[in-house]
Amino acid sequence: MNKMMGLTKRNILVYFKDKSSILFSMLTPLIVLVLYILFLKGTYVSAIENSAKGLEGFINTADIEKIAAGLLLAGILGTALITIPYNTLMTIVKDKENKVDFDISATPINRVNIILSYFVASAFSAFVMTAAVTTIGLAVMRIDLGFTVAANDLAGIYMIILLGSVSASALFMIAMMFFKTSNASAAFMGLLSAAAGFLIGAYVPLSEFSDSMESVCNLFPATQITVLLKRFLLSDTLFGINEKIGGVDGGTFVDGIKEGFSMNAFFYGRTFEMGCSVAYIFAIIILSVIVISMIYPRIYKRK
Amino acid sequence: MSAISVKDLTKSYGDHEAVKGISFNVEEGELFAFLGENGAGKSTTINILCTILKKSGGAISILGKDLDSNEGFVRDNIGIVFQNSVLDQKLTVKENLMTRGSYYGYGKKQIMENLSDIMESFGLDEMWDQRYESLSGGQRRRVDIARALINKPKILFLDEPTTGLDPKSRMVLWNYIDHIRQNDSMTIFLTTHYMEETADADHVVILDKGVIKAEGTPAELKSRYASNHLLWYAKNNEENEKRIRETEYRYVADHYDICHSGNITELLYKNRDVMTDYEVLKGTMDDVFLKLTGKELAYE
Numbered sequence: 140m141n142k143m144m145g146l147t148k149r150n151i152l153v154y155f156k157d158k159s160s161i162l163f164s165m166l167t168p169l170i171v172l173v174l175y176i177l178f179l180k181g182t183y184v185s186a187i188e189n190s191a192k193g194l195e196g197f198i199n200t201a202d203i204e205k206i207a208a209g210l211l212l213a214g215i216l217g218t219a220l221i222t223i224p225y226n227t228l229m230t231i232v233k234d235k236e237n238k239v240d241f242d243i244s245a246t247p248i249n250r251v252n253i254i255l256s257y258f259v260a261s262a263f264s265a266f267v268m269t270a271a272v273t274t275i276g277l278a279v280m281r282i283d284l285g286f287t288v289a290a291n292d293l294a295g296i297y298m299i300i301l302l303g304s305v306s307a308s309a310l311f312m313i314a315m316m317f318f319k320t321s322n323a324s325a326a327f328m329g330l331l332s333a334a335a336g337f338l339i340g341a342y343v344p345l346s347e348f349s350d351s352m353e354s355v356c357n358l359f360p361a362t363q364i365t366v367l368l369k370r371f372l373l374s375d376t377l378f379g380i381n382e383k384i385g386g387v388d389g390g391t392f393v394d395g396i397k398e399g400f401s402m403n404a405f406f407y408g409r410t411f412e413m414g415c416s417v418a419y420i421f422a423i424i425i426l427s428v429i430v431i432s433m434i435y436p437r438i439y440k441r442k
Numbered sequence: 443m444s445a446i447s448v449k450d451l452t453k454s455y456g457d458h459e460a461v462k463g464i465s466f467n468v469e470e471g472e473l474f475a476f477l478g479e480n481g482a483g484k485s486t487t488i489n490i491l492c493t494i495l496k497k498s499g500g501a502i503s504i505l506g507k508d509l510d511s512n513e514g515f516v517r518d519n520i521g522i523v524f525q526n527s528v529l530d531q532k533l534t535v536k537e538n539l540m541t542r543g544s545y546y547g548y549g550k551k552q553i554m555e556n557l558s559d560i561m562e563s564f565g566l567d568e569m570w571d572q573r574y575e576s577l578s579g580g581q582r583r584r585v586d587i588a589r590a591l592i593n594k595p596k597i598l599f600l601d602e603p604t605t606g607l608d609p610k611s612r613m614v615l616w617n618y619i620d621h622i623r624q625n626d627s628m629t630i631f632l633t634t635h636y637m638e639e640t641a642d643a644d645h646v647v648i649l650d651k652g653v654i655k656a657e658g659t660p661a662e663l664k665s666r667y668a669s670n671h672l673l674w675y676a677k678n679n680e681e682n683e684k685r686i687r688e689t690e691y692r693y694v695a696d697h698y699d700i701c702h703s704g705n706i707t708e709l710l711y712k713n714r715d716v717m718t719d720y721e722v723l724k725g726t727m728d729d730v731f732l733k734l735t736g737k738e739l740a741y742e
Contacts, residue, residue, distance in 0.1 A: 141544060141547045141549075142544065142545055142546065142547050144544065145541055145542075145543075145544025145545050145547075146541070146544075146545060148541055148544065149530070149533075149541035149542075149544075152530070152533055152537055152541065153530055153532065153533070156530075156532040156533055156537075157532045237526070237528065238524065238526065238528060239528045239530075241489065241492075241494050241524065241528065242522070242524065242528040242542075243545070244493070244494050245492045245493060245494050245517055245520065245522055246517055246542075246545040246546060247514055247517045247518055247545070247546060247547070248545050
């Protein structure tokens with residue numbers, strides 16, 4: 140166990156000590172932030188204002204900005220949970236390319252633990268980085284907008300981040316098996332970064348897509364994770380707004396926000412409840428682990 | 443007991459046979475040199491001995507134990523310096539060595555204890571907190587060797603450890619390796635492109651296209667396969683050529699390079715009246731290699 144922990148520590152250090160790797164893994168979340176500052180905030184605010192027509196006496200500008208900020212943070216976290224695990228796992232490809240795997244294979248660490256150490260390092264790095272972004276983001280939103288999150292929702296957010304870190308690491312472990320060079324994995328990273336924002340609905344709400352497209356996007360665990368994050372992040376804010384409205388609109392404003400900003404995951408007309416989403420993500424993790432345990436030992440086997 | 447015993451080792455990649463039934467022994471505490479040009483099968487053999495690759499056939503025992511059924515034992519008792527560094531560029535020397543030590547299940551205290559012998563002599567303490575990427579080529583190689591020694595191995599594999607280093611760094615590195623040999627009586631398995639590095643070897647094996655061409659001590663190999671050279675500084679003319687007609691020679695710049703496997707003193711004595719300016723060069727391992735393989739080693 141100590142041996143595996145040593146290799147895990149090394150894999151974590153390799154990611155955290157490489158500033159360019161951290162920058163590249165945070166590039167998409169940063170782009171989401173920049174786009175928010177440039178125009179997404181305006182789009183969000185105007186869409187929320189449209190939904191709030193007739194309720195101006197109940198919903199103020201601060202409420203609208205809180206919703207927009209919550210959506211921004213969910214977008215940042217959703218993309219980070221794709222790009223950080225991917226970047227951490229690129230160590231597998233780099234180690235093969237530079238024959239570092241030879242050095243590891245000639246030590247007493249067994250093959251299963253070698254594979255496990257990459258997986259744990261990726262999930263850990265993604266969790267730590269994303270949890271830090273969450274904490275900073277929530278603190279800024281609290282100071283700037285008075286944004287609040289109930290204690291149980293806060294726990295939920297960190298649990299979902301953990302689930303997102305583990306599921307993305309499991310899936311990308313499979314992806315890494317197909318790359319022979321770090322150039323190839325970096326090129327795929329470029330594609331992934333560009334697609335991630337759209338895939339999870341950070342740039343455009345998924346509700347703007349066709350039903351088929353939205354359903355396909357919701358097949359990805361990262362999209363489901365983002366949906367769950369939106370729910371936990373905005374639960375307190377939307378509850379407060381609903382309280383203020385006092386049922387005058389029959390709940391249509393909050394329902395409209397949830398639907399318009401894809402706070403429910405749809406799959407061909409059927410809604411994923413929270414339990415269903417979590418179960419689906421767990422199923423993906425288990426399936427990925429089975430695939431990993433079938434294929435990876437062959438890669439690290441003495442040939 | 444032999445530190446390494448290899449019998450009829452073969453390794454194939456599909457139809458290509460990289461190692462074709464080689465056998466050799468490495469005695470405990472000796473410096474064993476494994477020579478061959480790129481593609482001769484040296485690294486494949488090392489990787490098999492280090493449990494990285496699987497052999498296709500033959501039998502290997504390391505420190506008296508069968509390699510296939512004692513992989514864990516072998517890994518605990520070997521250290522490897524690879525051709526290219528396998529340490530992490532962005533990590534400090536300390537982080538690199540501490541993490542590598544933990545691969546063997548050691549805690550910080552044990553790692554420091556294992557490194558204590560070489561900490562000062564290798565200058566590790568001076569570069570302890572420096573990033574690996576910021577070190578010079580010679581310093582990096584020292585850290586690579588320290589990494590290979592972190593588990594106090596009984597056998598140290600050095601796979602072209604000095605390739606790419608300047609002559610001074612090479613000399614310094616060899617001083618360190620000698621230091622280790624003297625202090626720990628470690629068995630050293632060396633592959634190198636630099637023939638002069640095999641001069642101190644106890645046993646040399648020359649590999650060509652997966653087969654052993656020759657083996658023995660450097661002196662034995664030189665006496666068997668290398669000729670001495672007499673450089674006679676004289677004008678290139680018929681009269682001079684008459685005197686050395688019986689030998690193999692060529693004229694280079696301002697001298698005759700006379701290749702002579704017999705008694706050079708006799709040749710000199712016979713021509714003492716004209717041979718006033720001369721030089722005698724003893725046969726080298728380069729000559730041995732050239733003679734056996736028909737190729738000179740590529741200095742990369």
